[in-house]
Amino acid sequence: MNRFDFLIIGGGIAGVTAAGELRRLLPNSSIGIISDENYPLYSRVLLPHYVRGKIPREKVFFKDWQWYAERGIDVYRGRTAARLDVGGHRATLDDGIEISYEKLLIAAGGRPRKLPVPGADSPGVLPFRTLDDADRIVRALDGLSLRPENEREAAIIGGGLIGLEFPPIFRDRGFRTSFIIREPRFWNWLWDDVSGEILESTLTANGVKLYNSEECQMIVGDNPSTSLRAGSGIRAVRTSSGREIPARILGFGVGIIPNLEFAASAGVTCERGVLTDEYLMTNVPDIFAAGDVAEFWNKDLGRRQFLGNWMNAQEQGRVAAANMAGERGEFSLVSQYAATVFDLVVSFIGDVRADLETTVIARGEAQARQYGRLLIRDGRLVGATLSNRIADRIPIAELIKRKVDIRGSEAALADPATDLKTLF
Numbered sequence: 001m002n003r004f005d006f007l008i009i010g011g012g013i014a015g016v017t018a019a020g021e022l023r024r025l026l027p028n029s030s031i032g033i034i035s036d037e038n039y040p041l042y043s044r045v046l047l048p049h050y051v052r053g054k055i056p057r058e059k060v061f062f063k064d065w066q067w068y069a070e071r072g073i074d075v076y077r078g079r080t081a082a083r084l085d086v087g088g089h090r091a092t093l094d095d096g097i098e099i100s101y102e103k104l105l106i107a108a109g110g111r112p113r114k115l116p117v118p119g120a121d122s123p124g125v126l127p128f129r130t131l132d133d134a135d136r137i138v139r140a141l142d143g144l145s146l147r148p149e150n151e152r153e154a155a156i157i158g159g160g161l162i163g164l165e166f167p168p169i170f171r172d173r174g175f176r177t178s179f180i181i182r183e184p185r186f187w188n189w190l191w192d193d194v195s196g197e198i199l200e201s202t203l204t205a206n207g208v209k210l211y212n213s214e215e216c217q218m219i220v221g222d223n224p225s226t227s228l229r230a231g232s233g234i235r236a237v238r239t240s241s242g243r244e245i246p247a248r249i250l251g252f253g254v255g256i257i258p259n260l261e262f263a264a265s266a267g268v269t270c271e272r273g274v275l276t277d278e279y280l281m282t283n284v285p286d287i288f289a290a291g292d293v294a295e296f297w298n299k300d301l302g303r304r305q306f307l308g309n310w311m312n313a314q315e316q317g318r319v320a321a322a323n324m325a326g327e328r329g330e331f332s333l334v335s336q337y338a339a340t341v342f343d344l345v346v347s348f349i350g351d352v353r354a355d356l357e358t359t360v361i362a363r364g365e366a367q368a369r370q371y372g373r374l375l376i377r378d379g380r381l382v383g384a385t386l387s388n389r390i391a392d393r394i395p396i397a398e399l400i401k402r403k404v405d406i407r408g409s410e411a412a413l414a415d416p417a418t419d420l421k422t423l424f
């Protein structure tokens with residue numbers, strides 16, 4: 001049986017950062033990664049740029065196989081960790097190979113939730129998570145480019161961050177695009193109507209047709225008599241209100257399912273994600289979790305948090321590795337995510353959940369399309385959502401991190417002319 005001091009399930013940014021950090025801290029340890037993708041580390045953040053042809057495919061890779069070899073990090077490529085035996089400190093791969101470990105990191109990320117409607121398995125219905133997904137999107141777009149102009153119809157389902165990657169991709173290729181979301185307004189649970197209006201007007205100004213408060217009921221195939229012929233392309237999306245929205249290609253993003261089944265069935269406590277404490281340790285001694293799969297205890301907020309962004313995954317990989325190596329460091333990060341939708345840059349910083357104890361200060365002007373919402377709790381800034389206020393990002397993250405008492409500075413925060421750096 002193969003044996004490692006440190007075994008990591010998942011070869012994404014969390015897992016690979018952890019492997020590199022463990023090697024740095026413990027040069028003589030044995031380290032293994034089980035990765036069900038057959039690539040060295042690549043950036044999911046760069047995938048939309050590759051799909052749009054802004055960067056060549058090879059530029060998405062952040063590591064090559066030599067990097068792993070030089071560090072003595074063994075990789076089980078294209079292999080899945082199917083089972084865990086937490087008492088026996090053993091993982092079993094899909095082909096039955098058993099690997100034992102001293103300490104284990106679960107960094108298995110998540111997979112796209114499927115569209116729960118007839119026709120969702122059609123080849124023209126495209127999730128967007130992996131490099132293979134990106135290759136499929138490129139192939140589908142290339143294929144449709146050869147078809148008549150009147151077939152250049154695209155649709156998007158799901159108004160989350162992944163759904164919002166698609167409009168520029170489709171626009172670049174000359175597709176008329178329809179965007180279908182269940183909510184009455186984009187991210188209405190997360191921010192206010194002003195922010196939603198800025199995002200929606202950006203989409204419509206770029207030719208995207210919005211269908212809010214609509215749900216997809218089925219994907220209609222290109223053979224009307226059978227509604228969906230196996231292996232055929234797609235023709236339209238049928239919605240809850242009975243509309244048939246034309247679409248020859250459909251991009252969707254309706255949520256991520258954490259890859260935690262192998263851990264949950266072995267007795268690792270999971271809820272939305274794999275539960276950890278502030279040290280990223282699970283309920284099982286010697287098992288840690290990091291990245292998109294982890295639902296961690298955020299001591300600063302006094303509650304569990306579940307984040308899906310690159311910076312969080314990378315930093316959690318680093319902290320988990322240090323703790324696996326014997327340190328005892330709490331994970332603490334002012335999380336940030338920025339999405340670019342045409343000429344609009346939307347940023348989320350820190351804790352963007354506005355509950356009853358949260359006061360929200362509006363900063364900037366909707367008309368100028370430079371608008372922010374600053375979230376205050378107990379006299380301190382805890383989070384912000386920003387539309388085209390890029391210069392505010394770093395000072396806001398700093399104000400949150402330093403827990404600056406901003407009582408008395410509310411008017412200054414609301415004034416878009418205030419340089420926020422003067423507040424700390």
Ligand SMILES: Cc1cc2nc3c(=O)[nH]c(=O)nc-3n(C[C@H](O)[C@H](O)[C@H](O)COP(=O)(O)OP(=O)(O)OC[C@H]3O[C@@H](n4cnc5c(N)ncnc54)[C@H](O)[C@@H]3O)c2cc1C
Pocket residue numbers: 009010011012013014015034035036037043044045046047048079080081082107108109110128129130162165259262290291292293307308309310311313336337338339
């Ligand atoms: C298109 C796209 C654009 C994005 N843009 C941004 C952005 O602009 N900014 C930002 O901050 N974030 C962005 N993100 C999110 C960010 O990429 C993720 O938060 C981050 O990659 C998560 O890293 P991870 O290592 O936790 O998980 P993952 O990257 O999902 O890696 C986990 C790996 O483990 C593998 N795995 C799962 N189960 C097993 C198993 N049982 N055995 C073996 N291997 C397994 C998975 O297949 C995967 O390869 C984007 C994501 C996508 C898809």
